[in-house]
Amino acid sequence: MKSALEMLRGFGDHFEKVDVGNMLPQSYNMLVFSGMGGSGIVGEIMKSYLIKNGSNKPVFSIKGYELLPFVDKDALVVCISYSGDTEETISVFEQAIKVGAKIISISSGGKLEELSNKHGVPHIKIPTGYPPRYALGFMLNACLWLFGKEEEILDLKEDLKASSSRYEEVSKDIAKSLFGYVPIIYGTPLMEAAAYRFKTQINENSKTPAYNAYIPEMHHNEVVGYTNPDINQYLRFVIVADKKEHPRVSLRVNMTIDILKDKGFNPILISEEGNSYISRLLKNIYIGDFASYHLANMYGYDPLPVDIITYVKKRLQDG
Amino acid sequence: MKSALEMLRGFGDHFEKVDVGNMLPQSYNMLVFSGMGGSGIVGEIMKSYLIKNGSNKPVFSIKGYELLPFVDKDALVVCISYSGDTEETISVFEQAIKVGAKIISISSGGKLEELSNKHGVPHIKIPTGYPPRYALGFMLNACLWLFGKEEEILDLKEDLKASSSRYEEVSKDIAKSLFGYVPIIYGTPLMEAAAYRFKTQINENSKTPAYNAYIPEMHHNEVVGYTNPDINQYLRFVIVADKKEHPRVSLRVNMTIDILKDKGFNPILISEEGNSYISRLLKNIYIGDFASYHLANMYGYDPLPVDIITYVKKRLQDG
Structure with a gap:
């Protein structure tokens, strides 16, 4: 392998x-x-x-x-x-x-x-x-x-290949900011899948708990959680946003960053350019994939094995 | 009010x-x-x-x-x-x-x-x-x-009224076990809404971050996060399950409890009886609502005001 x-x-x-x-x-x-x-x-x-x-x-x-x-x-x-x-x-x-x-x-x-x-x-x-x-x-x-659409797939392919080495580097800083904390990944409506993918990649590659929530829904509940500094101190935040969201969603992304900064956090924004939506989505995912790899290395974990999933599958076979 | x-x-x-x-x-x-x-x-x-x-x-x-x-x-x-x-x-x-x-x-x-x-x-x-x-x-x-269905609504109403004082009490222990930690709420397919509601009630009433994930999906990623004890120590777990789930889901609930116990956690299972599905769902939600209220009290927060949401609405009006 x-x-x-x-x-x-x-x-x-x-x-x-x-x-x-x-x-x-x-x-x-x-x-x-x-x-x-x-x-x-x-x-x-x-x-x-x-x-x-x-x-x-x-x-x-x-x-x-x-x-x-x-x-x-x-x-x-x-x-x-x-x-x-x-x-x-x-x-x-x-x-x-x-x-x-x-x-x-x-x-x-x-x-x-x-x-x-x-x-x-x-x-x-x-x-x-x-x-x-x-x-x-x-x-x-x-x-x-x-x-x-064929042209979008070909475009996506070139976009990913051209970004690979740059993403491998920039994602190191993201991993550094998440090290030692529970990563919380927010996604805008068009980036929900990217936020969820990042959460699961941190789980599997970095062997670390991570959670996700969505903008604008999180403005109706989750933000109130920032009130509690004793518990917040365990968390670090990433926002995955599309450049072409509904304007009120983009405004809400900026507000979320401001609120988090006001609480003493320095949230990371992932929001890549790309000719098509699928290209932007996959590029945002790609950065998260690399970041979860670096985070695994920082914790000293091999990113590949997922022992607990293997155990779950074994127990399911036993019935 | x-x-x-x-x-x-x-x-x-x-x-x-x-x-x-x-x-x-x-x-x-x-x-x-x-x-x-x-x-x-x-x-x-x-x-x-x-x-x-x-x-x-x-x-x-x-x-x-x-x-x-x-x-x-x-x-x-x-x-x-x-x-x-x-x-x-x-x-x-x-x-x-x-x-x-x-x-x-x-x-x-x-x-x-x-x-x-x-x-x-x-x-x-x-x-x-x-x-x-x-x-x-x-x-x-x-x-x-x-x-x-009318009979289900009437039944639900009686079920909730009959449970109220008992739930007010039993939910205190749930709040105690979550105090000082980031609550993570897992829901089975039929209880996804209850798990999400509990997360949001902790956010708004208890002014505390909380997150949710779903069984069986979390067996494919989230469980690997338990590997990292340095980060896990910040979390406490609740599972909201329906008594009448797919048998493989019920098996997975038991496995999740076993895995968490093996990692030194003592997860809480919320899984109430009820004549109808809607009754069981609302009763599970009701316990979580009370628990979030008690958790607010333990932190010394008034459960009612949600200042950060008020701030968000104000800023949205300003544009």
């Missing part, structure tokens, strides 16, 4: 053309992504991307065992599991089969590939040999070739 | 019959709730409730300025703002008018009532004189009379 750093540096290379042939059904009335963890973030990103592009169909991202009750044969369900063995996603796949929904599956192999072959479900196979979270590019790329 | 404790004790009294006449349109193709903070949680609860009851229509809960792009004249949009002046909800209302959607609004007055009258939109007026989060019962009750 490649090193974590080699995998991170190669993120842009994941966005190679995928031949999706005539896999996409001619019509469907809603689109449901199913996946967990490093595979589930793909559904969150795709939901944001499609809604931002004005999707005329409802889009859902499910993280759990249960298909939504209003999904029927007219829906398209995209099941994504890097290993192909995630039990929640297999459960959703089986329910989707039962209601006769249209399905596409994405995995590096496993039970999801087997079941897809058995049921004649179109399957996109992606490369093996990565921890799921380091294979985000492959899974997302498959979805973008299914539902995205 | 009543005291916080008086308002908490009266929660069950909010569930009086509401005459919704023929407010509900005969047909609609999807249901969208719009609201923020203490009003927004109503949409989260209703989404869970309708999906649990097997809704045959897509249900969404929006927290923000933007209506979803696939909402058109066939959708029903329910706009909820306790004050009636929440700018995000007003923005969604105006967009819903623009696309010709069917709308119902709920507020204690404010701009939302005015706009509803102007546009001939059915409006449910609820009592004034409460902070929004203490008026949850009134707002939710209105929605339940619109979309719920």
